[in-house]
Amino acid sequence: MIDANISQDDKKFLKIALNLARRNVGLTGKNPSVGCVITFRDIIIGRGNTQLGGRPHAEIMAIKQALDHPLIQEKREIQEINVYITLEPCAHETTSPSCAKAIVNFGANRVIYLATDPDIRTNGKGKSIMEKAGIECIETKMYEGENSDILKGFLKQKKTGLPYITLKIGSSINGKIATQNGESKWITNSLCRKRVQLLRSENDGILIGKNSVFVDNPRLNLRDQYESIENKPIFILDTNFEISGFGNLSIFDNVEKNKVHIITSKELKYKITKDHKFFKEVSIEEVDIEQGFLNMQEILKIVSKMGVNRLLVEGGARVWTSFLKIGLFDEIVIFTGNKIINDSATSCFNDFLPLDARLGDFPTLTLTSLLRWEDNIEAKWLANS
Amino acid sequence: MIDANISQDDKKFLKIALNLARRNVGLTGKNPSVGCVITFRDIIIGRGNTQLGGRPHAEIMAIKQALDHPLIQEKREIQEINVYITLEPCAHETTSPSCAKAIVNFGANRVIYLATDPDIRTNGKGKSIMEKAGIECIETKMYEGENSDILKGFLKQKKTGLPYITLKIGSSINGKIATQNGESKWITNSLCRKRVQLLRSENDGILIGKNSVFVDNPRLNLRDQYESIENKPIFILDTNFEISGFGNLSIFDNVEKNKVHIITSKELKYKITKDHKFFKEVSIEEVDIEQGFLNMQEILKIVSKMGVNRLLVEGGARVWTSFLKIGLFDEIVIFTGNKIINDSATSCFNDFLPLDARLGDFPTLTLTSLLRWEDNIEAKWLANS
Numbered sequence: 001m002i003d004a005n006i007s008q009d010d011k012k013f014l015k016i017a018l019n020l021a022r023r024n025v026g027l028t029g030k031n032p033s034v035g036c037v038i039t040f041r042d043i044i045i046g047r048g049n050t051q052l053g054g055r056p057h058a059e060i061m062a063i064k065q066a067l068d069h070p071l072i073q074e075k076r077e078i079q080e081i082n083v084y085i086t087l088e089p090c091a092h093e094t095t096s097p098s099c100a101k102a103i104v105n106f107g108a109n110r111v112i113y114l115a116t117d118p119d120i121r122t123n124g125k126g127k128s129i130m131e132k133a134g135i136e137c138i139e140t141k142m143y144e145g146e147n148s149d150i151l152k153g154f155l156k157q158k159k160t161g162l163p164y165i166t167l168k169i170g171s172s173i174n175g176k177i178a179t180q181n182g183e184s185k186w187i188t189n190s191l192c193r194k195r196v197q198l199l200r201s202e203n204d205g206i207l208i209g210k211n212s213v214f215v216d217n218p219r220l221n222l223r224d225q226y227e228s229i230e231n232k233p234i235f236i237l238d239t240n241f242e243i244s245g246f247g248n249l250s251i252f253d254n255v256e257k258n259k260v261h262i263i264t265s266k267e268l269k270y271k272i273t274k275d276h277k278f279f280k281e282v283s284i285e286e287v288d289i290e291q292g293f294l295n296m297q298e299i300l301k302i303v304s305k306m307g308v309n310r311l312l313v314e315g316g317a318r319v320w321t322s323f324l325k326i327g328l329f330d331e332i333v334i335f336t337g338n339k340i341i342n343d344s345a346t347s348c349f350n351d352f353l354p355l356d357a358r359l360g361d362f363p364t365l366t367l368t369s370l371l372r373w374e375d376n377i378e379a380k381w382l383a384n385s
Numbered sequence: 386m387i388d389a390n391i392s393q394d395d396k397k398f399l400k401i402a403l404n405l406a407r408r409n410v411g412l413t414g415k416n417p418s419v420g421c422v423i424t425f426r427d428i429i430i431g432r433g434n435t436q437l438g439g440r441p442h443a444e445i446m447a448i449k450q451a452l453d454h455p456l457i458q459e460k461r462e463i464q465e466i467n468v469y470i471t472l473e474p475c476a477h478e479t480t481s482p483s484c485a486k487a488i489v490n491f492g493a494n495r496v497i498y499l500a501t502d503p504d505i506r507t508n509g510k511g512k513s514i515m516e517k518a519g520i521e522c523i524e525t526k527m528y529e530g531e532n533s534d535i536l537k538g539f540l541k542q543k544k545t546g547l548p549y550i551t552l553k554i555g556s557s558i559n560g561k562i563a564t565q566n567g568e569s570k571w572i573t574n575s576l577c578r579k580r581v582q583l584l585r586s587e588n589d590g591i592l593i594g595k596n597s598v599f600v601d602n603p604r605l606n607l608r609d610q611y612e613s614i615e616n617k618p619i620f621i622l623d624t625n626f627e628i629s630g631f632g633n634l635s636i637f638d639n640v641e642k643n644k645v646h647i648i649t650s651k652e653l654k655y656k657i658t659k660d661h662k663f664f665k666e667v668s669i670e671e672v673d674i675e676q677g678f679l680n681m682q683e684i685l686k687i688v689s690k691m692g693v694n695r696l697l698v699e700g701g702a703r704v705w706t707s708f709l710k711i712g713l714f715d716e717i718v719i720f721t722g723n724k725i726i727n728d729s730a731t732s733c734f735n736d737f738l739p740l741d742a743r744l745g746d747f748p749t750l751t752l753t754s755l756l757r758w759e760d761n762i763e764a765k766w767l768a769n770s
Contacts, residue, residue: 173719173750173766174734175560183744324725334558338766339747340709342736349559351727359568362724365558367760375752379762381558381723 005138010112013037013044013084018114018143020049020058021086021150026202027229029054030307032154036062037084038108045069059089059099063106078107086147088117088139091125100129110136114147118158153204153309156330162300163311167320167332168199169348176341177317177348182215191373192335194224199333201226205308207299209319210238214246218314221254231255232312235303236262237319239294241284257281261306263299265289296326321350324363331382332365338375390523395497398422398429398469403499403528405434405443406471406535411587412614414439415692417539421447422469423493430454444474444484448491463492471532473502473524476510485514495521499532503543538589538694541715547685548696552705552717553584554733561726562702562733567600576758577720579609584718586611590693592684594704595623599631605699606639616640617697620688621647622704624679626669642666646691648684650674681711706735709748716767717750723760 006014020035027033031054038046046069048061062083066072089099089111096102100122103111111130116139117123127137148155153164170188171177178184186193200206206220213236222229234255236243241264243249251260260282267289287298303311313319313329323329334348353361365381372378391399405420412418416439423431431454433446441449447468451457474484474496481487485507488496496515501524502508512522533540538549555573556562563569571578585591591605598621607614619640621628626649628634636645645667652674672683688696698704698714708714719733738746750766757763 171559172747173560173717174556174732175558179742179744179747180740181743185744187744332558336764338750338752339744340734340737340750341744341747342738342740342742343732343734344736344740347559347728349725349728351729353727355565355727355729357564357727358566359564359570359572359724359726362557362564362726365723365725365760367723367757367762370755370757370762372752372755375750377752377755377762377764 006112006140006142009042010082010084011142013039013082014086014112014114014140014142016044016047017084017086018146018150020047021147023049024052025150026204026310027052029204030157030309031055031057032087032151034058034085034087036086038062038066039082039084040066040069040071041080043071045072056096057090057099059083059085060096060102063102066106079109081108083108083111085111085113087115087151088113088122088124089126089130090117090119090122091129092119092121098126098129100126103130104133104135108135110138112138112140114140114143115151118155152330157304157309161304162328163204163304163308165311165313165323165329165331166199166203167313167323167329168196168335169315169320169332170196170335170337171348172337172339172341172345174340174343175348176343176345177315178215178346179341180345182346184216186337187339187341188335188337189374189376192337192376192378195335195373195378197222197224197226199312200232201229203232203310203312205233205235205303205306205310206312206314207235207237207303207319208314209316210236210242211318212314212316213243213249213251215316217250219250219254220314231259233259233261233306233308235299236260237294237299238262239265239289241265258283261285261302263287263294263302265294293322296322296328300328317346317348317350320348321352324349325352327363327383329383331368331380333378333380336377336379391497391525391527394427395467395469396527398424398467399471399497399499399525399527401429401432402469402471403531403535405432406532408434409437410535411589411695412437414589415542415694416440416442417472417536419443419470419472421471423447423451424467424469425451425454425456426465428456430457441481442475442484444468444470445481445487448487451491464494466493468493468496470496470498472500472536473498473507473509474511474515475502475504475507476514477504477506483511483514485511489515489518489520493520495523497523497525499525499528500536503540537715542689542694546689547713548589548689548693550696550698550708550714550716551584551588552698552708552714553581553720554700554705554717555581555720555722556733557722557724557726557730559725559728560733561728561730562700563600563731564726565730567731569601571722572724572726573720573722574759574761577722577761577763580720580758580763582607582609582611584697585617586614588617588695588697590618590620590688590691590695591697591699592620592622592688592704593699594701595621595627596703597699597701598628598634598636600701602635603699604635604639616644618644618646618691618693620684621645622679622684623647624650624674626650643668646670646687648672648679648687650679678707681707681713685713702731702733702735705733706737709734710737712748712768714768716753716765718763718765721762721764
C-alpha cells in the first residue's frame with residue numbers, strides 16, 4: 001500500500017496503463033474504462049484497455065497479447081512478470097473467468113493497481129484471489145487525480161446510483177448564450193465546437209431541454225474525427241410533450257430515433273396515444289411534476305438505468321439552472337467566445353436563490369482546467385461537494 | 386532598418402532596455418516610459434530608464450552611469466560603444482540638451498532603437514542629429530508587441546489626443562459584478578485584487594461612476610507593495626452632483642482631495658456655489674449632457690489635458706457600457722471569480738445595441754492574455770479597431 005514499493009519503472013508503466021484507460025472513456029458502457037500493461041523483465045509484453053461496450057476487460061486484452069509475445073513463449077519466469085492496472089481486477093465471473101483469476105492463470109509476481117473496485121462483486125475480492133495464489137498486490141494512490149477523472153462516472157454511479165453530471169455551456173464574454181432573437185451560431189469558435197465533440201464522445205449520454213432543441217435545432221451527433229463513434233442516447237426534457245409538433249428536427253436526421261428518449265410529465269399520459277407518429281419510433285419516459293418542473297431525481301434514475309455513467313447536459317438556461325438549484329451537478333465546462341452581447345439577451349443561468357441571498361450564499365466552484373483556443377477560453381469548474 | 390543588422394547580443398541588450406522601460410510604466414506622467422542600455426565591447430556600462438514624472442530621460446540616466454564606469458574612464462573608443470533604446474531619442478531641448486545631442490556628446494558607434502518617436506518635436510529629428518554626427522542609427526521592429534504595450538498610452542495620446550482606455554471588471558462566472566443588494570466584496574480573490582493594484586500603478590488615472598462610489602465605497606488608492614507610489618488622479622462621473630451629499634466616502638480618507646476630480650453637468654452650474662464644502666477641496670469639471678449622459682469625448686479631453694495617457698475605468702456597468710457604446714475603449718481586463726450568482730444581480734454591461742441586433746453586430750475582441758490566479762481567471766481582451 002505504500003509508494004516506497006513503487007520504482008521509477010513501475011511509475012512509467014502505470015502511466016502507460018493510464019493512457020490506455022483514457023482511450024475509451026465514454027465508450028465502455030456501464031463498465032469503467034481501464035488500462036493494463038504486462039511486463040517481463042521490465043519489457044512490455046502486453047497492453048490492453050476495456051473494449052467498446054465494456055468487454056473484454058483490459059486485463060484479458062493484455063494477457064492475450066502477452067501470450068503471443070516471443071519473450072514469453074521462449075521462457076516464462078513468473079518472478080519476472082509484473083501487471084499494472086488502473087483498477088483492481090474484477091472478481092466476478094460472467095461468461096468468462098474473472099480478471100483476477102485470469103491473471104493467476106497467466107502467472108505474475110506483482111500486480112500494481114491504482115484504485116480498489118467499488119463494485120460490491122469485487123471490492124477487495126480481486127486482490128484476495130491473487131494474494132491467495134501468491135501474487136504480491138500493491139495498491140497505490142499515484143496519479144489519483146488523473147485516474148479519478150477517467151473513472152469518475154463509474155465511481156459516482158457505484159457510490160450514489162446517479163450519473164456524473166457535466167454542464168456544458170457556450171457563452172459570450174458576459175455570460176450570454178444567445179441574442180434576444182435566439183441566435184447562437186456561433187458564439188464560440190470552431191476549436192471549441194471540436195472540443196464539444198470530444199466531450200460528447202467522453203460522455204455516455206446527452207440531456208437537453210426542449211427549448212434548446214426547438215430554438216437551436218442541434219444535431220447532437222458525433223461528427224468529424226468522432227464520426228466512427230456510435231451516437232449517444234439523447235434525453236430531451238419536454239414537460240408538455242411539445243415535440244410532437246416538431247417533426248423536422250435535425251436530431252432525427254442525425255441520431256437514430258431509437259436513441260432519442262423524450263422525458264415528459266406523467267400527467268400527460270392521456271395525450272399520448274399509440275397513433276402518435278413519435279410513439280413507435282422514440283422512447284417516451286414519464287416522470288412526476290414538482291413545482292412545475294419535471295422531477296430531476298426521477299430523470300437521473302431513468303438515465304442511470306440506461307447505463308449512462310457520465311451525463312452531458314447541453315442546456316439551455318432553464319435546465320442548467322435546475323441542476324444548479326438542486327446542487328446535482330459535478331462540473332461545469334464553459335466555453336467563452338470573444339463577443340460581448342446585450343445584457344437582455346439569454347443568460348446561461350436564471351435566478352436560483354432568493355433575491356435577497358447574500359454573496360456568501362452563492363455556490364463557489366473550483367477551477368480545475370483553463371485552456372485557450374485562439375480567442376476563446378475553455379474553463380472547467382468543479383462543484384464543491 | 387533591417388533586422389539582419391542585429392546580432393544576438395544586440396537582441397539581448399534591447400531586451401534589457403525593454404525590461405528597464407517596463408519598470409516605470411504609469412509613473413512617467415505625459416512622457417513615455419523608456420529604457421536605455423549602453424555597452425562598451427559588449428559589456429554593459431550604463432543602464433537607465435525614464436524617471437518618475439518623466440525626467441530625466443532614460444538616455445541621460447544611462448549616460449550618467451556610463452561616464453562613471455571604470456572601463457570608460459580608462460580608455461574610450463567610440464567604435465566600440467553601442468546604445469540600445471526602446472524609443473528614438475528626443476530632439477527637443479528644454480532645460481537640458483536633447484537626448485540625441487547627449488548621445489552625440491557622449492560618443493557612440495551605433496544606436497539601435499525600437500520605435501520612431503511620434504512626438505512632432507522629434508519624429509526622425511533625433512535620428513538626423515545622430516546620423517549627422519556619424520553615428521549609425523538602426524530602427525528595428527523587434528519586440529514590437531511588448532514595446533507597444535509599454536508605450537501604448539503615449540502612442541495613442543500622440544495619435545488621437547485621447548488616453549489609452551482599459552476597462553477593469555471583476556465578475557462572477559456568469560458575468561455579475563454584485564448581488565441584488567449591491568454586495569460585491571469579494572467576488573474575486575485576493576490575488577486578483579493585488580493585480581488590480583498593479584493595474585492602478587501602471588495607469589495614469591482612474592475613472593469611476595458615482596454609483597460605484599456610493600455603493601462600493603472604494604478606496605481607489607495604491608496600497609500593499611504599491612504604497613510608495615503616488616496615488617493616481619481620480620475622475621468621478623456624477624451627472625447630478627450627488628456626491629455633495631456623501632462626505633464620508635473612503636476615497637477622501639485614502640486619496641488626496643486635490644487629486645479627486647468630479648465631472649458633472651454644465652447645466653448644474655447654478656447649484657454649485659463657493660460655499661459648497663467640496664468646492665475648495667476637490668476640482669469640479671463641467672461637461673455637456675447628451676441624451677442623459679455626460680459627453681464622453683469632452684470627459685476624455687479633460688482627462689487627457691491633465692497628463693493622463695493611460696486611463697483605468699473601474700466601473701460600474703453604466704460607465705463600462707458607455708465606453709462600449711461609443712467604441713472608445715482599447716482593452717478590457719476581466720477578473721472572473723469562482724461564484725455563480727443569480728441572473729437578476731448586477732451585470733457587467735447593460736444593453737448597448739438595439740434589441741433586434743444580430744449576433745454579427747456585436748463586438749468581437751481579441752484575447753491577448755489569459756492567467757490563472759488559483760480559482761480565479763484574469764483575461765485581457767483587446768478591442769478590434
